[in-house]
Amino acid sequence: MRYIVIGAGAVGGTIGARLFQGGHEVLLIARGAHYEALKRDGLRLITPESAETLNIPAADGPVPTRDDDVLILATKSQDTIAALAPWPADLPVVCAQNGVANERMVLRRFEHVYGMCVWLPAQIPQPGVIAAHAHPYSGMLHVGRYPQGVDDELAARIADDLSKRGLVGRAVPDVMRWKYAKLLGNLGNAAEALLGHVPGMAEVVERARAEARGVLEHAGIAYATPEEEAEVRGHKVDARPIEGVDRSGGSSWQSLARGSGSIEADYLNGEIVLLGREHGLPTPVNETLRREANRAAREKLPPGSMPLETLQALIDARSAAGSR
Structure with missing residues (x-):
């Protein structure tokens, strides 16, 4: 399974970096100076206890997709529709975003939609560098199928993948309550x-x-x-x-x-x-x-x-x- 992180900023970049460190295939989608730095130098992840440069593949727009791709959407809510417009609607989408409106917006076009409640304090001090401030884990992420997520196998798999390195993933049936x-x-x-x-x-x-x-x-x-x-x-x-x-x-x-x-x-x-x-x-x-x-x-x-x-x-x- 490949994770395509659309909006590889502070939150998306940290999630992508931790999945990559956990041994998963990851593609970061970014733009501007941040994309140029990722492409040229890799992603520099700084935490309270370590600093590491990760050579994660990056792109500045849509790429050919595969049947095993999962889209992790980590843009601001006002950019949701435009960010997803170029991507195939048969792929699952995880809304790793603030607010509660994104999942419903995405469900109009995508059949398989997942909410993610993100507790992950991070920032981009300069292009290509992400500072993830939480310890001992960079973030805790509740994941669940939208609108209902009882016994969803993909949510459980995503939560397990997130938990392999530096994050706490929780598959929950009531993600919107969180x-x-x-x-x-x-x-x-x-x-x-x-x-x-x-x-x-x-x-x-x-x-x-x-x-x-x-x-x-x-x-x-x-x-x-x-x-x-x-x-x-x-x-x-x-x-x-x-x-x-x-x-x-x-x-x-x-x-x-x-x-x-x-x-x-x-x-x-x-x-x-x-x-x-x-x-x-x-x-x-x-x-x-x-x-x-x-x-x-x-x-x-x-x-x-x-x-x-x-x-x-x-x-x-x-x-x-x-x-x-």
Whole structure:
């Protein structure tokens, strides 16, 4: 079985590197300077305890496929449709992405779709180099068939393959329940990107999550509890410093830092906004975070450029308008 990692950035590159180290055939799909570095020098994987250069095959676009290929999609959610467009629809697709909308989008075209809940703190300090900060494992990955994954042989095989080197793979029948829990955690990404780590940011994030929990519960959508997450996670993927690498913010912070012009907020905070609209519930906190994160990305503002007081005032104004 060959794993084709579409979007071999921080998360996808780490998954591909660990599968390769475990003895599996891997092809990394990347673009731009990152692809050029991978093709020229190989992938440099740096962890808290080691550094290794891996000569993993890389391409910057579609390649001829085989019947035993598995696509691991690790792009941002806003790039899902375009990233998968060139690939054959008879291949299985694993959505190793934040948010909960990708699996349904992919299922419109691909029959065999798998969700993956990703706990894997990593970044790209420079093209061709990935710093994976977790220890003793680089990540924990829950995998399951979408929409239902009971007794799925491929999910179990993927989880076993992931677990061979540096990762913890878990085949689960309720992968979306874990992904909704991860979604709650990711609601703070926009606040971090807009504000940076300033006093008062945690209060904004908790308001967003409390609002979201109310919406999910009203909609009857189950999610794993913090207690369940803590029990499963333990200390298997604790983030640690890496000598010579300054750890930046999360994925949304990195999007603003790169000036990419897009951000994932529509599929994180925007998921709560969508559910709120469907169920007639106000979501002023998440709507403000969604709008302002998109504006910052569109205007290519640097991370941490919005004052806390400004964001709080915008949230309060939207809350007041919704209550009238």
